[in-house]
Amino acid sequence: MRQEISRRSFLRNSVLSTAGMMLGSNLLGCSSRAKPGSSSDSLIHIMEEVRKYRKINSHAHIGLSVGGPEDQIDFADRLGIDWSVISRPVTTMDSSPGLFRKYNDRILDAVEQFPDRFIGQMTVDPTYQEEALEEMDRCVDRGMVGLKLYKQVKINDPLVYPIIEKCIDLNMIILMHSGPDVTRIGPEYGTLDPPSLSIPEDFVEIAERYPEGMFQFAHLGGGLDWEYACKALKDSPNVYVDISGSNNEQNIINFAVEQLGEDRVLYGGDLNPYTGVGSMFSADLNERQREKIFFENYNNILKKGGYHVD
Amino acid sequence: MVIMLIDMNAYVGHWPFRKLNYNTCESLLGRMNQFGVDLSVISNLNGIFYQNPQSANEELYETLQSDKSFEDRFIPFAVMNPIYAGWKNDFQVCSEKMDMKGIRLYPRYHNYEITNPSCIELVKSARDRNMPVALSLRMSDSRATSWMDLERGSEWSLRDLIPLIKEVPDARYLILNIVGNPFLDEEETELLKKTNLVMDTSGRGLRRFAELLERYGRDKFAFGTHSPILDYVTGALRIESLRDSEADNKTKNLLRDGNAKRILNI
Numbered sequence: 001m002r003q004e005i006s007r008r009s010f011l012r013n014s015v016l017s018t019a020g021m022m023l024g025s026n027l028l029g030c031s032s033r034a035k036p037g038s039s040s041d042s043l044i045h046i047m048e049e050v051r052k053y054r055k056i057n058s059h060a061h062i063g064l065s066v067g068g069p070e071d072q073i074d075f076a077d078r079l080g081i082d083w084s085v086i087s088r089p090v091t092t093m094d095s096s097p098g099l100f101r102k103y104n105d106r107i108l109d110a111v112e113q114f115p116d117r118f119i120g121q122m123t124v125d126p127t128y129q130e131e132a133l134e135e136m137d138r139c140v141d142r143g144m145v146g147l148k149l150y151k152q153v154k155i156n157d158p159l160v161y162p163i164i165e166k167c168i169d170l171n172m173i174i175l176m177h178s179g180p181d182v183t184r185i186g187p188e189y190g191t192l193d194p195p196s197l198s199i200p201e202d203f204v205e206i207a208e209r210y211p212e213g214m215f216q217f218a219h220l221g222g223g224l225d226w227e228y229a230c231k232a233l234k235d236s237p238n239v240y241v242d243i244s245g246s247n248n249e250q251n252i253i254n255f256a257v258e259q260l261g262e263d264r265v266l267y268g269g270d271l272n273p274y275t276g277v278g279s280m281f282s283a284d285l286n287e288r289q290r291e292k293i294f295f296e297n298y299n300n301i302l303k304k305g306g307y308h309v310d
Numbered sequence: 311m312v313i314m315l316i317d318m319n320a321y322v323g324h325w326p327f328r329k330l331n332y333n334t335c336e337s338l339l340g341r342m343n344q345f346g347v348d349l350s351v352i353s354n355l356n357g358i359f360y361q362n363p364q365s366a367n368e369e370l371y372e373t374l375q376s377d378k379s380f381e382d383r384f385i386p387f388a389v390m391n392p393i394y395a396g397w398k399n400d401f402q403v404c405s406e407k408m409d410m411k412g413i414r415l416y417p418r419y420h421n422y423e424i425t426n427p428s429c430i431e432l433v434k435s436a437r438d439r440n441m442p443v444a445l446s447l448r449m450s451d452s453r454a455t456s457w458m459d460l461e462r463g464s465e466w467s468l469r470d471l472i473p474l475i476k477e478v479p480d481a482r483y484l485i486l487n488i489v490g491n492p493f494l495d496e497e498e499t500e501l502l503k504k505t506n507l508v509m510d511t512s513g514r515g516l517r518r519f520a521e522l523l524e525r526y527g528r529d530k531f532a533f534g535t536h537s538p539i540l541d542y543v544t545g546a547l548r549i550e551s552l553r554d555s556e557a558d559n560k561t562k563n564l565l566r567d568g569n570a571k572r573i574l575n576i
Contacts, residue, residue, distance in 0.1 A: 043315055043345045043533075043546040044566065050547070078551045180453035192453075192462070223453030227328070246514040247451040248541045251331055272514060274551075278544025 042281075050277060051080040054295040056119075056309065057276070059175060059219060059244040059268030060084040062110050063103075064091065066271050069110040073117060075273035083309050084269075085298070086110060087121035087148035089177070093194060095152055097131035100124050104139050111143070119302075119309070120144040121175065126153040126160045136166055145307045148175045155198040155215065156206040164206070164213050171305030173214040173240070176203070180223040200232035207236040214238055214301060219270050221245025221279070226252050230259040237264070240297070244268030248275035253283035253293070267294045313563055314348040315546070316570035319446070319486045319510040319534030322373070323355030323366065327456040333538040335373050335380050341542060342383065348567075350384055351444075351484075351574070353414045357389025358449070363420075364400040371408040385574060387412040387444055391420045392428035401432065405439050411574060412442040412484070418460055419449075424474045433474065437481040442573055444484035445471060447513065450539060467515075468492050468502075475505055482506045482573055487536045488513030492522055503527055508569045510534025512545040519548045520556040528561045532569040 042049060057076070062069055069086075076084055088103035104122050111120040122139035124132035126149065136147070147167055153159050155176045167174050178200065179193045203217055217233060220226040222245035233239045241260060243253055244267075256265045262285075269276040280290060295310075302308040322333055332341045333355070342350060357366030367388045374380045388404035390397060390413045404410040413436050417424050436443050448465040467490025475483065485507060492515045494502065503526060512534040516522060523531060535545045549557075549565045557565070570576075 043347060043543065044313065044550065046543060046546055046550050050551075078553070079547075223451055225454055247454050248514070248544050249328070249451070249454075250538050250541050251329075252541075254331075272517065274517070274544050274547050275514065275541070278547040279541040281547075282541035282543040 046281060047080075049281060053080070053290055054310070055079075055081045055083070055267060055277075056295050056298040057081050057084040057244075057269050058216065058266040058298045059242045059270050060086045061088060061271065062086050063088050063106055064271060069113050069118070072110075073114055075269075076117060079273055079277045081269075081273075081277075082295075083117060083119055085119045085121050085146065085175075087123050087175070089123045089148050089150040090125055090152070091150055093152060095125035095127065097125075097128045097135065100132075101135055101138075104135065104144070107144070108139075108142055119146070119307075121146040121148050123148045123150070124163065125150075126157065126163055129159050129162065132163060133166060136163070140170060145302065145305070146172045146175060148177075150177045151179065151194060151197045154196050154202050156202045156209070157196075160206075164210050168210060168213050171214075172307075173216050173301050175216040175218055175242075177218045178203075178222070178224055178229070180225075200229045203233060203239050204236050207239045211238055214304070215240070216266065217241045219243075219245035219268065220252050220256060221247040221249070221272070221275060222270060223247050227255060230256050234259045240264045240266050240301070242266040242268035242270075243279060243293075244270035244272065244276050246270075246272045246275060248272075248279045248282075250282065253279055253285065257283075257285070257289065257293075262289045262292055263297055263300075265293050266298050314567040315346055315533060316567045316574075317342070317347050317350040317535050317537070317545075318484055318508065318532045318570055318573075319444075319512050319545075320350040320352045320537045321355045321539070322352055322370070323357075325355055325450070325539060326359055327450070327459055330538045332542075335377070335384065338537070339379060339383060341537065345542060345546075348383070349570075351387055351412070351570075352384050353387045353389050353444075357414075358416050358419045362394060363389040363391050364396070364403075367400070367404050367408065367410065371410075385412075385576075386410050387414045387442075389414050389416065390432055391416075391422075392432040393420065393422045393426065397428070397432065398435075401435060405441065410441070412436070412444055414444040414446070416446070416449075418464055418466070424471070425477060429474070430477050433478045433481050437478060440482075440575060442482040442484050444486055445474075446486040446536075447471075447489050447515075448487055465489055468509075469494055469498060472498055472501065475501060475507075479505060483508075484532075484573065485509045486512065486534060487540070488515040490515055492516065492518075493525070499525065502530070506573065508532040508573050510536070510545065511548045511565070512536035512540055516548055520552055523552075523557060523561075528557070528564055529569055529572070531565050532573070533566055 354366040354370040357363035388410040
């Protein structure tokens with residue numbers, strides 16, 4: 001029986017009429033946005049679609065659990081990623097100025113190696129406020145754009161205020177880590193991450209305090225409750241979300257667009273090159289939305305400070 | 311030669327902790343048409359959560375019977391729980407009456423060890439009927455899911471399936487949603503290479519897919535989505551973005567449908 005249905009064209013001709021009638025009916029569990037037959041054979045030919053779009057990977061790293069610059073470029077070439085915003089945050093709690101300077105140097109070296117593919121993003125630990133501000137000056141002088149923060153200090157901690165103000169002066173976005181722990185609501189609350197992890201409500205507070213600031217809520221696919229995060233961030237227009245992470249649940253991008261609008265969602269990969277790109281083609285997006293999320297939204301952020309790539 | 315796409319890892323049904331889209335036979339079929347997927351191996355997610363999973367198999371069977379296109383496009387696998395009363399009879403009904411083509415096991419959700427004697431007996435029964443046995447290394451990301459789901463850290467990695475494969479080495483296996491470290495030691499790698507199995511391409515553990523293809527062999531992987539929980543495209547992207555030096559077209563065709571046909575015996 002199965003072997004008889006070997007021609008996809010036959011399947012389309014025979015089934016699409018049914019599917020066409022069916023699609024659009026929420027009663028049958030379908031999305032009204034789906035376009036039956038709009039991308040015939042698209043999975044076998046998905047790379048043609050992938051290559052059609054310019055891309056800025058808004059969340060990329062060098063030297064975490066992934067490899068070095070060549071590894072990042074290898075995946076970027078494979079998946080048609082034009083630019084990657086790379087950083088090397090200090091991911092341990094026992095940070096030091098020496099450590100974040102060292103990591104920034106690695107990023108500077110990588111950008112020097114691939115100047116047409118990488119945008120270097122600086123990192124600091126705001127615990128060392130004075131050294132952090134000095135380091136930002138050094139990094140900006142050497143061409144870095146944007147700031148990556150991890151979980152040593154919450155985004156709304158007063159220690160971060162002068163750092164945010166410097167970013168506002170420079171028209172640069174702050175990419176702040178968030179994580180799963182506080183969004184797995186229930187008895188296990190707070191067992192994985194430190195209390196200094198930034199949660200969505202912290203972003204809401206700081207975005208309200210600094211309405212001229214630009215904040216990037218990290219990796220909706222990073223193992224956090226993405227529905228919770230999007231709902232919390234809905235009314236914070238200066239908070240963007242990136243879709244990176246290993247948890248490529250089906251509805252993340254569409255839920256983010258519904259809640260936040262298509263201008264506040266950024267394509268990203270983090271440590272997982274396939275999931276970010278795959279999710280973008282799985283989501284019910286039109287071409288214009290894909291162009292924005294893949295490239296334009298982040299380029300517009302860069303444009304505010306004159307750092308845009310196109 | 312007509313190339314098909316066979317999705318080795320799809321579901322219909324509900325997930326208790328998050329609303330899913332494309333989780334009915336109608337909407338999954340629409341998805342398949344949109345993306346050019348010819349056939350999908352499906353099970354009913356409800357079978358993971360019903361205490362008596364046979365009710366979920368009956369639901370799926372009735373739905374598939376309701377529309378000829380469902381019967382043509384879906385390859386149903388039964389959800390079995392070998393520690394629940396009546397499983398032997400259920401297995402027989404699924405195999406003979408419902409024409410289920412394989413079985414899916416959820417030891418973590420159904421709370422038994424993979425080497426439980428009843429589990430071994432069920433896998434041997436499936437082997438004897440030429441039915442593949444599907445095991446998913448995880449269903450959802452334990453970091454992001456509800457506190458009512460499985461505990462954090464309870465996900466499997468590839469290595470955790472080795473005891474079952476050693477017990478029943480001549481069964482056919484689908485290993486789905488590969489997470490954790492997919493690189494096994496030499497002895498375990500050899501065991502996997504000798505076993506008639508495929509791993510689907512939906513899982514995040516396949517970051518180094520080209521390397522894994524080389525390591526385990528081009529007969530060991532097949533396209534899969536883990537839909538509707540995970541996105542529909544990433545599993546295919548891992549295949550289609552392979553460079554010519556990593557996989558020629560013949561190899562890609564094995565991943566698209568060839569290995570699936572072999573393991574499903576179609």
